[in-house]
Amino acid sequence: MKVRFDRDVRRRWKSHAISVAALACVILALIPLASILVEAMIRGLGAVSPSFFVETQPAPCNPQVSAVCEQGGIANAIQGTLILVGIAAGISLPAGILTGIYVSEYGNNRIGRSVRFFTDIMTEIPSIVVGIFVYALLLELASLGWLDRRLVFSALSGSLALATIMVPIVARTSEEALKLVPTSTREAALALGIPKYRVTLRVVLSSARSGLITGGLLAVARASGETAPLIMTAFGNPFGFQGLTQPAEALPRIIFYYGISPFPNWQQLAWGAALVLVFIMLAISVVARLALRSRVARRGVVA
Template sequence: MLRRKLADRLFTFFCIASAALALIPLLSMLYTIVSKGLSVISLQFLTQLPAPPGEGGGFGNAIQGSFIVVGIASAIGIPLGVAAGMYLAEFPNTKLSRAVSFTADVLTGVPSIITGIFAYAIIVVNFGGFSALAGGVALATMMIPFIVRTTEEAMKLVPWELREASLALGAPRWRTTLQVVLSTARFGIITGTLLTVARIAGETAPLLFTAFSNRFWFEGVMQPVATLPVMIYTYAISPFDEWHAQAWGGALVLVGMILTLNILVRVAAGRRW
């Protein structure tokens, strides 16, 4: 009796301690970034171009560039990923869907630097150098397998009876998929998509030799463009203390953006549309 109670207590304590331990890295990382980055953040930092050491300047172009590159990646990755996921969910037993499913699994495990090399070989080499487009393609390649899976899972959760109900009304298959299955699954798809966007917004490796970087404002999709992760990397490995401080500031902005996306997902989940 006593032993059982003791074992129960010990196990509960162990679980609580593990949970607390898991929080420590996150909290200490957030604390470090905020404490080192907050003093750097100013209107000037958020809106100005980078400047040589000792002259201030900001990360404005990197923030702009990150939005553009992630935007390009979403414009390519979301429609392709959702469409492919839809196919997997509605036609699960074809040869093609098995191949796509396997590919998506493999693709989720590909290191991001490899994805970068792929985009380099396809776009950078063939279309005149580093560009925002190449960066967007690299990030889209990373997004697609996650979006495919999340769409597939969400659509498979839609009960078969709803498809039957629609088909029994004389609705063709494609309208059933689009209007009944997709709309019922939209909540899960939107959540998964936002989380994927948050995940790729911080990727550095695929951008290093695709979007490259730039010390100026965005100059067109076929030109190199600055992004937050690459800028943080460049500033962090520089020899200047002022740049190190600015790298912390950039890190805070990036983490802030990703956290905002995650919180948006939570709020949306609470609303249950």
């Protein structure tokens, strides 16, 4: 009895020790994230005001020289981010979903495996490489006279760079969402004599709708926070949106450039823009989580 009692005590102590170690690891993992959020809120809230969302980039100002520094705002960056990501989503979502459909439903062959391998590689490519590739491609086309040189640094080139990043993410998440649709659902529809393409469009896509939405939102969140491709393509614009062939501003870009500037009013705007971007990413993540939860709930599993 005593031996068994000792064994039970040791097992409980080991279980408690493992639980404490796991909790400590979770806390250590959350400390950097919490530090970023707290720092962004403390420094960013000081820049947030009604004018912050409606005014554009102020002139650089040093309070030691000038008596009053213009605060300005990030309206141009918010507008540019919405336009750039919106155009990129319009390009990448159809392309990525169609790629996912092909690989999942018709890709049991060498071409399908090659496409899957290519999308896996594209997902891991650094975003700065994508930006350089799009810039070099457009510059080469412009030098050959096949493209207007204004498009090299423009909102359209920035959108193309972001779309290039988003397509493989949407393709892989779409493929995984479609694979989760039970085979019996496909077989039941095919047994009724429905053509396979109709089964894919009407049955499979409908069953995987929430998974497709989740994948699209994750790709949008990824593109919204990208800085390097926009430095090489969108180039930045201190004014409002002036057309697809003109440079455009974005939140990640002004966070980078204003953050490293020596001017206090620009640094303050950078912290405010960082706070706005954090809340945008948080909102997208919450919506994606809710979409995933509803999908799991419909399958009869507790999320």
